[in-house]
Amino acid sequence: MANIETHILEVLERLELDVLTTNTVVVGTGSAGFCAATRLVEFGQDDVVIVTDKTKAGTSRNAGSDKQTYYKLTLAGSEPDSVREMASTLFAGGAMDGDNALAEAALSARTFLHLCDIGVPFPRNEYGEFVGYKTDHDPRQRATSVGPYTSRSMVEALEKKAQEQGIPVISECRVVDLIVDDDKVIGLLVLRRDRDWDAANPPLLLIRCTNVVYATGGPAMLYANSVFPHGQWGASGAGYRAGVVGKNVTEWQFGLASLRPRWNVSGTYMQVVPRFISTEPDGSDPREFLLDAIPDRGRLASLIFLKGYQWPFDIRKARDGSSVIDLLVYRETQLRGRRVYLDFMYNIADEPFDPDQLEPEARTYLERAGALQNSPIERLIHMNRPAYDFYLEKGPRVDLATELLEVDVCAQHNNGGFAVDSWWRSNLEGFFPVGEAAGSHGVYRPGGSALNSGQVGATRAAEYIAKRRAQAPSEDSASFVNAARGPVGEALGLVNAAAVNAAEGVELTSLDLLQQLAELMSADAGPVRSATSIDQASVTIGQWLADLPRIVSADPDSRRLVDRLFLLRDALTTAFVYTSAMSDFVHKDAGSRGSVLYSDPAGAFPVEGDLDQVVSAADDSELFRFRLSGTDLDSTTQEVRLAGSGESPEVEISWRDVRPIPADDDFFENVWRRYRETGGVS
Template sequence: MTFLQGVPVVTVNTVVVGTGSAGFCAADRLWELGQTDVVMVADKVNAGSSRNAGSDKQTYYKLTLSGGDGDSVREMAQTLYSGGAMDGDNALAEAALSARGFLRLCDLGVPFPQNRYGEFIGYKTDHDPRRRATSVGPYTSRSMVEQLEKKVHRNGTTIYDECRVVDVIVEDGAVAGLLVLRTDVPHDGAESPFLLFRCTNLVYATGGPAGMYATRVFPHGQWGASGAAYRAGVHGKNLTEWQFGLASTHPRWNVSGTYMQVIPTFISTDASGEDPREFLTEALGDYGQLMSLVFLKGYQWPFDIRKALDGSSLIDLLVYRETVLRGRRVFLDFRRNPVQESFDPSALSPEAYEYLDRAGVLFGTPIERLRRMNEPAYQFYLGKNPYVDLETTMLEVDVCAQHNNGGLVVDAWWQSNVEGFFPVGEAGGAHGVYRPGGAALNSGQVGATRAAQFIAARRTGDPRPFESSATRVVDAALALVAAASARAASGIPDNTGDLLDEVQVLMSAKAGPVRSAQSIEEALEQVHAWLASYEATVSADASSRRSINRTFLVRDILTSAYVYLSAMADYVGHGGRSRGSVLYTDPAGAIPHGLTELPDVFRFTLDGGALDDEVQETSWEPSGDDPAGRMSFRWRPRRPIPEDDDFFENVWREFRETGNVF
């Protein structure tokens, strides 16, 4: 092993950053393709969304593999593309490789359900015209990551755990390396807490920048590391497009599916848990309408601005009003029925009535209906920390950040604008405004496979020299730690924890599911101030590994927040209006359901698909005039779905003679 500035250097062809289902898939695909010069890096192997997130029936989206319903690669690509602002080559690749990725998982041991003849049965999910969805239950992605991890261990791939991403090293527009902080090594010991990787490729499977939001359903330990990528010159794509939805907050879990279909009562209290009120009735005076809209949240779970005017997403806005605008807390009470003690199914919409009738639950209380329909959904909360018994206790919920459809820019092979940098999984901005439920799990497998194929075919060379750029990065990291430690030693309290809390609360309040040009500008001004003064004001205890870790974590989150808020401001300036899972306040817009008693912050105008054929790209670059950096943006036409020659003899000849699919 060599050293640079006292920091050990590991030289390898490819570093896979992140140990979720996309990261492990990339590492395994590389090994299978003959590129074994690979290592993996993780801040915590057992953390992350793949291993710890889910819902009552976590969905995986793939090409139809059962029954007599028609389907095709092209049709699935068109479904993905129709979500708006999605590039067609990504859509086609996700459709074309969906069966390959899915069946690989089956072969590795993920128990997707099949019938006695081997058909993998599907169901219809949101934004899905077919029945392409499947599931292994609440922890589909956990099952995926566990089986992929076993395979990677069998391959013998080295994994470096407890490593915080500090900076990506780029030379002449191409990846040269990665600097990480080893959080298991004391900073004041003899061993350097930093580690350098000199590499030709980085597969960036770090997940979305979940650490930006306080109100989030992302599991503890899912932070993301997008800030380092932006500082290295990687561009962002569709960063404005987040997905929000109702979730329990203690523990964090999506309350989709059966949790809503059994029609629990929504209760709000003051901050101390007193003054309980059944608040939905303030806006929904019709008993049948109230129950039917709650039922629909089961499979219309994500907040969808198109369903806010006269549909189920009004529920999300009413919860948001209680928690954000009124400062109250919201709970689901499964012990009693909404509005009246007895359940009257005759008031339900035909859709809700038929569903609950077929399930045999037109009776009793919500908890009785839940345990009859989906006993594992009840048992789930009994096994969590904190423990919640829905038979005896209300469940606290909020409208939470759940997934970023945008992310780091990717091409048809999931390579970014920086040569050798491949963002896969949620870190990569492969999605558009809308996506079918479960499409993210498919996208992670496809992106990881495409990146591995490209690396194994085209990027097997040795890493380039990186001494000068790596020295600058290491010197900057050492200087940041020295300055922050000196402030703490001089008596200035450690402020890393406070800064982390403050940026998260600010982002949830000003840039969550309800935003305005004013709230975005207010948040951007504050985040800019924090980031511009960060190196001069951050204070961290040198004896605390957690504190030094947060020094780099908070910088990464502030960078991400600055880039994302800048993209939101540009979106509004470009004429963007409410779409996807976000309401942008428009004083001239309409009020949901015509309810004039709702606050004006809920007035909005639908985008109506005006920007569906455009993609917003965002880039950060250092600036001598501004320590926070300078932002730039471009709007381009989205790439159409490719129209390649699919005549077999032509494709076969080209594949035989050149193998040039890259």
Template sequence: MTTQPARNTQPAPLVIDGLDVPVLTADTVVVGTGSAGYCAADRLHDLGGGTIVMVADKIGAGASRNAGSDKQTYYKLTLSGGDDDSVREMAETLFSGGAMDGDNALAEAALSARGFLHLVDLGVPFPQNRYGEFIGYKTDHDPRRRATSVGPYTSRSMVTQLEKKVQRDGTLILDECRVVDVVTTTAADGTRAVAGLLVLRTDVPHVPSPAQETETHDGDGAAPASPYLLLRCSNLVYATGGPAGMYRTRVFPNGQWGASGAAYRAGVHGKNLTEWQFGLASTKPRWNVSGTYMQVIPRFVSFDAEGGDEREFLTEMIDDYGALMSLVFLKGYQWPFDIRKARDGSSLIDLLVYRETVLRGRTVFLDFTRNPVQDTFDPSALSPEAYDYLERAGALTGTPIERLRTMNEPAYQFYLDRNPYVDLTKDLLEVDVCAQHNNGGLVVDAWWQSNVAGLFPVGEAGGAHGVYRPGGAALNSGQVGATRAAQFIAARRGPEHVSVLEDAAFAVAAAPVLADARALVAGATARAAAGEPENVHELLRDLQALMSEKAGPVRSAASIGEALTQVTAWLADYEGIVTASASSRQSVNRTFLVRDTLTSAYVYLSAMQDYVDHGGRSRGSVLYTDAGGDLPVASWGEGAGQALDLPEIFRFALDGGALDSEVQEAALDDGEASFRWRPRRPLPEDDDFFENVWRAFRDNGNVY
């Protein structure tokens, strides 16, 4: 019988690649301190899943804590009123979004109430009436009233309460750790399994040369702290968020980067990577301008590069006053860019903003101080839906800011509390069509385990969604995925089931990963020491600009090909061209961050190219330019149904659900992306005979 390495709260040194490296051992490492990561740690603790360590690049950063919208939504099973609903019906709603696996849809529906009520018990103040019903409302792509909210900071409230619970549990949380690479082992049959994780500690200086790494001491004679830390484990819960760093025009908060590249290098497959969600958002500060911000019908204006030549540009294309007002109002309900609504609906607004910012190089703002088109607001021109809503809200008169403060004072106050500060009573609000969420991600099975044994992508890192999803489904998916992963680890991958590697085997597995990291930094810092200008920050900016211009909400086979050619070249040459200062912790940190982002961008662009080659057309939140398609048309006046005078880049053909029953999976093998298309997994058939289910459940976890 072999002796298991001790699980320690303090790292123990181990000689790997000729270097003394601190190694911390745990059964499960949770990467990421957002709501999904904290949920996984919380559940693992309560389920007795073994020792747990959490790591994050910056605990206070990330989308859960810093992103939101006018009324950030949590989507769950109906828990109020007399409306019909069931687990199966909610699963069918999720499944109907296209390209979503049925077992994930059923699990998200089945565990939605459990995840939601757990948050309630932890202290998230979801509204309930005096009888205890949790009141809901209808969100986008939702046939019921399953949505609920605690306001613009729903996810922040979630992460705050989950964090308190994890801290009460005493779980070790390590901050300022940049993911470098996943350590894996490969079995004789080619299957891979998690063995650990290499991170860069960004809270200590980097030693520039291997000799100094082993010989340099600080003032009291002690060896300097190693900038590298290895975490040895059997399980990784990968809650790193989506690869937000790929895009320049994004509403993801500063500090949300993702770490998907390391997963792809470790052999984890991707799923539905083409399916990004885009929407109108303010850029300074970053925030979704959904809901009330659009329903009060602000004025859209643009300026040239010098800040002059003000234009109320929507009127150039939408020359009917009532239609313009009604389409802007609808953006509140229909906030994400939806190609199905671009032909003659509210998503035409997104395309016109995109034309101003990307094609014309202008800057777009929302003006809440004046009414669109004319000084006096004329509600009689509104569509019945818009008129009735504003009438019930008591907001049929005044200016947009007066309507906003009447309907939703906190939405106004929000921008007063941000950096930069914006007072909507007098300031214009800069906006653009921004990357907001990746519906695809790393592949997951019914228990949120990837194709690499022991690696569980949860939250936005995991590709659990389809092409469309109800608003708020992402928050529920993160809680469900984390819970499912914790259940499976506790039942099948705890310390009594799966052993961490012993010292010698772990050193063998980790050595090439560590050697590669050291060589990358040594080359980058040596070039800087030799006088070459530092370029790691410039590379990141250039990549982000390229992705937003060529692979954002409007794409074509040509633009994707151009971007892929450039990213492939950058990635192939990266080890020889990246230059970073050894004396700058941020510079060394970004050496790994940029490599990770380039890796993700290469896989994502390759997936977009493969999607087009597979016959994919415009769907979800993306317009693929198609010379054989149609331009958007007017939905108003005498010219209704006639094509608008828009650039040919906006000519498209709808997918029409042609690929809804298929899932695209991506793999990175020896630096080359490859793809397969498979049928999506169907919704599981009901097995609701009680005695059978009870027997399986009693039999020590046959449900797993």
């Protein structure tokens, strides 16, 4: 197992730090992180340590929806399917590399069945077929689920496996920086969050390693309006500071979610057709604002119903489609400063429920489900009692039968991230981003494909490490110390500067600026963006990043403020990279795609025909003019790299053709020969 005996190493003059040595450090305790660690042991590499900021936090363990989906190859019924057909579905999302798509399809059955074998209770019929259903962007019925907490079931089973294997986990560790030498990762610097800051003996830990598997999740701290669970932050900034290339970072998923608690209001929550209420911030002036824009109540009810199927905001559905609901909610909250609630107690306009007013798809579904009761709450309890019970059990408790549920359009998932190849290797040797940290998705993706991608990427990275990078870290202490001097010195300098600022009465704390950053991103870089808003945000964030040592205070006696200081630097780094990428995209005049509306003064309003008053009557209507992106960018992908640092941060941006799906070469004798020679790892 890993050498978790620490020794003291003098990194700076008169400063000694603990050093832990291991072949591979896995950062993160979500389903991708635990998968990578357990797979490493299974493949013969048991010199592995897991570090994490908090073991029980993170998206895998704490996020979900009314029926959280896992996407895989069809494993039931008579409907035809194949690895390459699934790869083509993933690749069709646009801006996705074909070798990633093929790997995710090829290993989907293997990784899914591995989860089944370690105890995740995916449903199967009496003959052993794992039945499925159709999810968004899915031409088959590849989706499956174990209920609201599919990913929690996964991470709990994988954590149990890791415990059985005796893999050490070091919690309360905040990533500070990667230790890099000659374009290779040779270590990691982390802050021990559970220890007081002492300038003479700072709570920093150096990890000397051959490989880093980065399962830190997406940069969840970037948006104030977010459905990422509290305690999920991400640590992308450290990767960008080390020169790791990012890909498709402009591409997010946004959707309607409750704010307290944070939870996607998809599926049944929308299919039972609740009414939408907006109020002033103090709760006064309640209005059914959707009726102002869509007075046809049957049409409005049908669009709300469709949000269950079509939960993520999709710009293609913003014309005469269900995503107009997202835009109307966004206008109420972000532009008008009001609050929006779902009301499950009453129907639209407080009128009796009339299924005859619904469009055929909605009416047929509710009839087949036996869900024609008069009130939304009755329909919800009939169709999906656990969806109602969830809000009774999850804090803060909300009884949907008697209380309103506050919602907004929230960031839910980053489809971009660090660029990886078919073995989930980055451009930095030894650095393997997996899970949401990896930018393996395209602009669009089937619902639940992120859970599959995390398992596949973790498995591929672990197999490559076990067969190609099993060597111990270099014993050259001098080189390691030299590489560590810069990151350690910057960390000490940042805390010392913040401490001086605090002593001099600077009022802006690391917590304050984190909140300002998140609010700025939600206002200017969320689901509705303009060239002006993006450019201004990028300039502001770049200036904050450059001035950070001079503008923020943190009392070194406060563990929380010191921890948030490093988190703030990470968030500012990531936000600067992301807004720089967004600025580049919007100035390509490429139109709107995915889960984002890019304002275009020459474009059209989101809706036409009988819905033309949705935004055109508003004072802020010009913000919602847009035109759809063409397909010409589907075959390309944007890549970003942080080039400058300190007081002169710069982002290099380039575009390249996506890698195609590899050609079919399945002649058995050739494959068998290569496999004997390479063990399947090339």
